[in-house]
Amino acid sequence: MIDQFNMRDHFVSLCNLVNQTRLDGVLVQSGELIANMTGGRIALIYLLDATGRNLVLSGGYAQGFSTWAPGSRIHPLQGGGRSPVCPLTQVAFTGKNLCLDNGTAGYDMSPVISALDGVNCPSHVAVLPLARANADFLGVAVVLSDGAIAPWLDRSVARQILRAVAAAIETRQVVAGQENEKAMLAKSLARAEGDRMSLRQRETGRLSKRLIGRSRPMQALREKVAHLADKTGPVMILGEDGVGKEKVARAMHEHSVHSASAFVYANCASLPIDVFAPELFGHKRGAIKGVASARQGLLRKAGNGVVYLDGIDRLCGPGQEMLLRLLETRQYRPLGSDRDLPLAARIIVSARSDLSARAQEGTFLPGLYYRLREMAITVPSLDECREDIGDIVQAVLNGIEREEKRHLKLHPAAFAFLSQRPFPGDRRELEGLTRLAASNAKDGTMLTAEHFQAVDAQSEPENVSTPGILPLPEALAMFEQDLITRALAQTDGNRTTAAEMLGVPKRTLADKCKKYGL
Template sequence: MWKELKVLVIDDNLQRRHDLKVVLDFMGEPAVVAGSSDWQALTLEGNHSPDSFVAVLVGCDNQEIQQLLAELKEWDSRLPFIFVGASPKLDDQASDESSRFIGQLGGSPSYATLMDILHRAQRFREAQERSKQHQNKQRPIHLFRSLVGTSRKIASVREMMAQVADKEVSVLITGESGTGKEVVARNLHYSSKRRNAPFVPVNCGAIPAELLESELFGHEKGAFTGAISSRAGRFELAEGGTLFLDEIGDMPLNMQVKLLRVLQERVFERVGSNKPQPVNVRVIAATHRDLEQMITDGSFREDLYYRLNVFPIEMPSLSQRAEDIPILINELVSRLESENRGSVRFNSAAILSLSRHPWPGNVRELANLVERMAIVHPYGVVGVQDLPEKYRHVEVEEEFEALAEQENAPVMASMGDTTLLPDDGIDLKEYLTNLERNLIQQALDDCGGVVARAASRLAIRRTTLVEKMRKYGLHRAEVTG
């Protein structure tokens, strides 16, 4: 949630400093303005700590820009800064502070650009705060990841998992690559009585056929060339826990026979040994292949299939649960933020476009895209035009025109940093008023009338939103029905 944060403006250009204060006041954002020589005394006199600011706007024509950045770093090394005006010339030491550089504004920044860049600063500060809170904590286990969502298919998967998690039976997880089969296996393990014992994954397709037996069952010293010492296999390492056999469809036929014996008799032998070893392991298998067709083709044993397929779980592809994409994006962004790897947001048009994508790589592909956007647009808001071309399934111009028509607002197109006015001009004050009112209404509708959530979505303080609701005559009753 947005905290009661202020904006610190340090600029020796009096006119620009005044203009920034006017725009910030219009946005409802409290600002502390000062020159480069008196900002420290002013913040000290006003008892302003670094934690009370969301960002610093720095006038780039300050003669002592290098010294000013050094003073800001000493005051708080985590506070993001934004340059205003022409790009400053920095020495190597000052350039090292690029991690806190959120962006740059022109000499007379507009309402929209200033709102966007302060939104980035807010996300940066939130990520810094989370990083500070988690600095001394153990990284949490993200169990659910690709299992979040409200679609019927993923809800059915979660229901089946709840039914079988604490049962001592084999589970076969099927589905396309990238749908989260290993996530299901890990959830089953951590929800079972074996949670305190090892979870050992094995990708049967990534291990050469001649080494797979040794990898699973281990070997004795001298069992084959290169076996210079005895070695435990994955079954031994998973003792008391869960062995996850990923891509079981890639396992050679001769190994399928040996695996079947282990599942039936609960014993195995190391390579080079004839001494049976008992094993207490739950086996969960997964594959993207059609095992029934492989049985018909003679490339997979039918008896092993039925031994593994005691309880089948089929993972839906992402295209079959497109309604879960917004929730998945939130989950993926939360993971990035908790791991201090940045943050990003997607606007409604971008999410609509992503919902129309076929997603051949499924959730893994979506996770890759979210991480990529967090690198390209750190702490920013991604629109359709910001997505890689193959993910653009919505016409940006049509979407904008439809939205503008729906909100009964004049249409203004944006090209880069230049805004194109309609031929007959525009009432700027009325346009901004209508835009602000409609965005507030949309946020309240989306959040079910919960003011705190709507304020967080709009990146403004709750008190500011309440004031604006009163100004525009918006009430909870209107938005909650």
């Protein structure tokens, strides 16, 4: 009769249960379902906590209350042999229904009474175990009824409903756990991303202090430097004289994980192989004639830092071949040694921008060029980044302020002057010009266009009036006169010696002196 009478209600409640998307909703729905099924007035759900040692009052249902959320309370599962017995503990350990239709004598009902918070406690109590799909203990449902509960529990539907309730709770717990994990993961990802961003900002900030300029080409350059900094393999930095190739190399090293190791500089320009090889690889004692002691090479000195080879385009042919071999084998042998050593340092080279053409025409080893261009950076010239002039000048002035305690500011007219002025020596020329202009300015003043113009005027070669095109006899006479004057000056007017110097007979010189009135 019970089953027939309530079947439709059970079915609706079960659908509601399955449709709950939150654990608290599942618990209320479960309470209602269990109460209806057992004819109870109140149903409480206690779930085992993560430690497996406590039952936590997690949800409940009370007839007549649209929503009822008993405060969550923790009840430690008690060890055996206690008196009075905790009914929750007993069910947790036995896994069997406990139906107290005939009174609760001998049982400690405080975990149940305390949950009621003043709600009148019905006379009949049953504690029903809830099990996970793998039969592990999940928790208990406590039913409080004004009438006998046992007859209701005998129905097969009771077992099915308790299984459905346990499954719904377990599913929600798993989903809630996953969501919790997802939220924690998202939080830690956001934290890591934040850390990464601020680290990146700090690093890019450091790079902008070294490689000054807000122009697009400079921004792109800094990005490329940051990108290549932690890669391995050689880097080639291309650019004309004074654009800042070495500065880029140093910035890349400082940005890398090996920044604590050494940055070793070597100028390759025009070095013959017998100087370049021992310099780079080092040599053993007695390996070089006339050199008594052994010497550590630059590769060894750099450790796992950087060896910066400046002006690789001017390295001699055998040097180029040696370098290619080093990059290919990643091994080298100090002169006089019989042991190869591994290449630990990163090789960064600099060259003028026309290296590709040089490789094509065969004046630079093509194989080395192709190896080096795998990671190449071209430094934009100041002409391509004219908007950076103000920032570079300001950086120089800041340096002067730090070193010399002199405070100088750039006058807008000076900036306008510099923006127009060509800089064939690139950033090096701008830096040097600013230093010289600043040396003529007083502390606390503005650096004006005149300060820069004064430096330019001093460095211009003296005005030599170049004669226009003269008829050849006239020009030859001028040249002859100048030559004789200088020969006489050098010989203190001694015509005999002067004639010898000029390779003419004494008589010819005398005639010419007469002709030119010397």
